[in-house]
Amino acid sequence: MLTSVEIRRVILDRAYAAQEGHIGSALSIADIMVVLYRDVVAGRLRGKARDRVVLSKGHAALALYAALYLSGELSEGLLLEYCEDGGRLGIHPQHGIHGVEFTTGSLGQGLSFASGCALAAQLGEEQWRTFVICSDAECDEGATWEAAMFAAQRHLGRLVVVVDYNRQQAMGNTDDVIALGDLRARWEAVGWLAVDVDGHDAAALESALRLVERDGPQPLAVIAHTTFGKGVAFMERQLRWHYSSMSKEDYALAISSLGTGP
Amino acid sequence: MRAAFVGALQRLMDEDERVVLLTADLGFHVLEPLCESHPRRVINVGVAEQNMAGVAAGLAHSGRIPFIYSIATFASLRGYEFIRNGALVHGLPVRVVGIGGGFEYGAAGISHYALEDLGVMRIQPGMTVVAPADGAQAAAALRATRDVPGPVYFRIGKNDGSSLPDLGGRFRIGHVEVLRRGGDAALLVTGAIATEAADACLQLEALGVSCGLAMVACLAPVPREDIASFLGSVPVAMTVETHYIDGGLGSLTAEVIAEEGLRCRLIRAGVNSVPDRYSGSQRYMEHRFRVDAASLVKRILDAR
Numbered sequence: 343m344l345t346s347v348e349i350r351r352v353i354l355d356r357a358y359a360a361q362e363g364h365i366g367s368a369l370s371i372a373d374i375m376v377v378l379y380r381d382v383v384a385g386r387l388r389g390k391a392r393d394r395v396v397l398s399k400g401h402a403a404l405a406l407y408a409a410l411y412l413s414g415e416l417s418e419g420l421l422l423e424y425c426e427d428g429g430r431l432g433i434h435p436q437h438g439i440h441g442v443e444f445t446t447g448s449l450g451q452g453l454s455f456a457s458g459c460a461l462a463a464q465l466g467e468e469q470w471r472t473f474v475i476c477s478d479a480e481c482d483e484g485a486t487w488e489a490a491m492f493a494a495q496r497h498l499g500r501l502v503v504v505v506d507y508n509r510q511q512a513m514g515n516t517d518d519v520i521a522l523g524d525l526r527a528r529w530e531a532v533g534w535l536a537v538d539v540d541g542h543d544a545a546a547l548e549s550a551l552r553l554v555e556r557d558g559p560q561p562l563a564v565i566a567h568t569t570f571g572k573g574v575a576f577m578e579r580q581l582r583w584h585y586s587s588m589s590k591e592d593y594a595l596a597i598s599s600l601g602t603g604p
Numbered sequence: 605m606r607a608a609f610v611g612a613l614q615r616l617m618d619e620d621e622r623v624v625l626l627t628a629d630l631g632f633h634v635l636e637p638l639c640e641s642h643p644r645r646v647i648n649v650g651v652a653e654q655n656m657a658g659v660a661a662g663l664a665h666s667g668r669i670p671f672i673y674s675i676a677t678f679a680s681l682r683g684y685e686f687i688r689n690g691a692l693v694h695g696l697p698v699r700v701v702g703i704g705g706g707f708e709y710g711a712a713g714i715s716h717y718a719l720e721d722l723g724v725m726r727i728q729p730g731m732t733v734v735a736p737a738d739g740a741q742a743a744a745a746l747r748a749t750r751d752v753p754g755p756v757y758f759r760i761g762k763n764d765g766s767s768l769p770d771l772g773g774r775f776r777i778g779h780v781e782v783l784r785r786g787g788d789a790a791l792l793v794t795g796a797i798a799t800e801a802a803d804a805c806l807q808l809e810a811l812g813v814s815c816g817l818a819m820v821a822c823l824a825p826v827p828r829e830d831i832a833s834f835l836g837s838v839p840v841a842m843t844v845e846t847h848y849i850d851g852g853l854g855s856l857t858a859e860v861i862a863e864e865g866l867r868c869r870l871i872r873a874g875v876n877s878v879p880d881r882y883s884g885s886q887r888y889m890e891h892r893f894r895v896d897a898a899s900l901v902k903r904i905l906d907a908r
Contacts, residue, residue: 445693454655458662488655
C-alpha cells in the first residue's frame with residue numbers, strides 16, 4: 343500500500359541493495375509522491391489522455407519508482423532491476439517504461455517538457471493534467487524561468503509544479519549557494535497561482551494539488567516546504583545523504599527509525 | 605531559400621493539423637503569413653531557445669510535430685542539451701530550423717554565424733541533418749522528411765535570391781545529388797554556398813580542369829555509398845562549407861575516405877579560425893575564408 347512509511351521502506355531497501363545514494367532527496371519528496379499517486383493521479387495514468395507526471399529532479403527517481411510500485415503501476419520484477427546492469431531503472435528515470443514520461447537527470451529541463459505536454463492538451467482540447475516535481479535548486483536554472491513565464495503566458499492552467507523546497511542542494515544550503523528567498527512570491531511574480539504548503543502534511547498537500555481542478559487559467563505552483571531526508575532521523579538535514587550510500591548499520595538504523603520519527 | 609522553405613511549411617501546416625511552429629521571437633516579416641493562416645499553431649515562445657526545445661519535446665511526446673525556428677546558431681547551440689535530452693533521447697519528431705548558416709548574417713558578427721551547427725547535430729545518433737542548396741531543394745527536403753520519426757535539423761539559407769537550377773530541387777534522405785562528374789577533381793558542397801562551388805566548377809572547366817560536383821544536402825544519415833562512388837578514382841577532392849573545417853562536411857568526407865579506403869586526397873575548404881574582432885559582409889567573409897568561387901578555383905589549381 344502506498345503510505346508514507348511504505349514508500350520510505352522501498353526507497354531504503356532499493357538504495358541499500360544497489361548501494362546507491364540520493365536517499366535524502368528521495369525521502370524529501372516521499373510524502374508528495376504518496377499524495378500525488380494515491381490521491382490525485384490514481385486511475386488516470388493510462389491511455390493517450392493520461393495525466394502526465396514528470397520528475398524533473400531526476401536524482402530522486404527512487405521515490406518515483408517506489409510510488410509507482412506501491413500503486414500497482416510498476417511490477418516487483420521491474421523494481422528489482424534498479425541499477426542492475428542492463429536494468430531499465432537507473433539512478434535517474436529513463437523513458438520507455440510505463441510511468442516514466444521523460445528521461446530526466448539534467449536539472450531544469452522537466453518543466454519545459456511538461457509545458458509542452460500541457461500545451462498539447464490545450465491545443466487538442468484534451469483534459470489531461472501535467473504534474474512536475476522540481477527541486478528548489480532547479481530554480482537556479484534560467485531555463486526553469488523560461489518555462490515558467492511561457493506556461494503563464496499560454497494560460498496552461500492544467501500544469502502543476504511542485505517545488506521541493508528542502509533548502510539543501512548538492513554542496514550546501516540553498517541560502518548559502520544561491521538564496522531563493524520567498525519562492526511563492528517568485529512564482530506569483532511570473533504569473534502563477536502559488537501556494538505554500540507543508541510538504542509532509544498529506545491533507546495540506548492534497549488540498550493544494552486539487553487546486554488544479556479549479557479550472558483557472560493560471561498554472562499552479564505548490565511550494566512544498568520539506569525536510570531533506572525526512573522520516574529517517576539521522577539523515578534529516580544532513581548533506582552527506584545527498585550522495586552517500588548506506589552501510590549495513592546505517593540501513594538497519596534507518597529501517598528501525600521508520601514510523602517512529604516526529 | 606528561407607521564403608521557399610516557409611512557403612512549403614505553410615502548405616505542410618495546411619495539410620497536417622499536427623504541425624506546430626514555435627519561434628524564439630525571430631521571423632519578423634517572414635512568418636506573418638503563417639501566423640495569419642494558423643494563429644493557434646504558430647507560437648512565439650519569447651527569447652527562450654532552451655524552453656522552446658523542451659516544449660517541442662513535450663508537444664511531440666503528445667503527438668504533435670513541432671518546428672522550432674530561430675537563427676541557426678541560436679537554434680542549434682543555445683538549446684542543444686534540450687534537443688539532446690528531449691527530441692533525440694526520446695526519438696521524437698521535432699524539427700529544428702536554423703536560419704542563415706555560415707556568414708549569411710554578414711556584419712552582424714560572430715554571435716550570428718552558425719559555424720558548428722552541422723557538426724554538433726550530425727554527431728548525435730538519430731538526428732537527420734539537412735543543409736539544402738536553394739529554395740527548391742529546401743522545399744523538397746521538407747517534404748522528404750515529413751515522416752521521419754525522429755528529429756531533423758534544417759540549416760536554411762536566409763537569402764532568397766540565389767538558386768542552383770541544375771539541381772532541379774532534388775533531395776533524397778541519405779543520398780547526395782551529383783550535378784556533374786569530372787576526372788581531375790571533385791567538389792562536395794553543403795548548404796547555400798553551393799552556388800559558389802557550382803560557379804567554381806564552371807570556371808575550372810573553362811580552364812580545362814574536369815571537376816565533378818556533388819551536393820551533400822543530407823549529412824545524416826551519412827550518404828556513405830554515394831560519396832564513395834562519387835569520389836571513385838578522382839585524385840583530389842575538396843569539401844566546401846561555410847562551417848568550421850572540423851566536424852562538418854570536411855570531417856564527414858574524411859571519415860568516408862578513410863573508412864572506405866579511397867585513395868583520393870582531401871582538401872577541406874571552410875572556416876579555420878574564429879572570425880572574431882573584425883566585421884564584414886557575407887561576401888567579404890566568404891572570400892576571407894576562401895570559400896568563394898575564385899578562391900575555390902585557385903585552391904584546386906594549386907592542388908594539382
